[in-house]
Amino acid sequence: MSQIASGPDARLETRDETVSGWSVGQQLQHLVRADASVAEGLLQLLENPSAGDPFGPTLLGRLILWLGFIPRGKGRAPRSTRAEESPAADEVRKELEDVRSLFHECRRRSDELLALERTLAHPVFGGLTIPQWFRFVEVHHEHHLKIVREIRSGSE
Helix, strand or coil, X not given: CHHHHCCCHHHHCCCECCCECCCHHHHHHHHHHHHHHHHHHHHHHHHCHHHCECCCECHHHHHHHHHCCCCCCXXXXXXXXXXXXXXXXXXXXXXXXXXXXXXXXXXXXXXXXXXXXXXXXXXXXXXXXHHHHHHHHHHHHHHHHHHHHHHXXXXX
């Protein structure tokens, strides 16, 4: 992700409406914002474990995590993770650096996180355990980076 964000600013504006309504920059900004939301939620759960969701994942959540695949065009990103219309490359890079530090803190506290017996709610997939959240991040990244690769391959 950082390799894409560090490229020429013009490449972040690349679009292909046949692939996605979002540009490369919007895909990246959404990923960074979603990652920040996950990391912040996990760190907040450490501070207040009783705030976790007592329920497990929905059937859809279990299916997505098991398959490792998110169908395209079926979901709508939560408002807090939506990208701006034309995100500036500097802004995307800054958000990426911020989320790196959040995940560094999650890694530093990984033993504490993995010891939690609570789940944290996803807006569609239900309550996910800490390992399930990390699996979600992996699947979510692959979903959007595949879109980015397709957009970029159509513009070359």
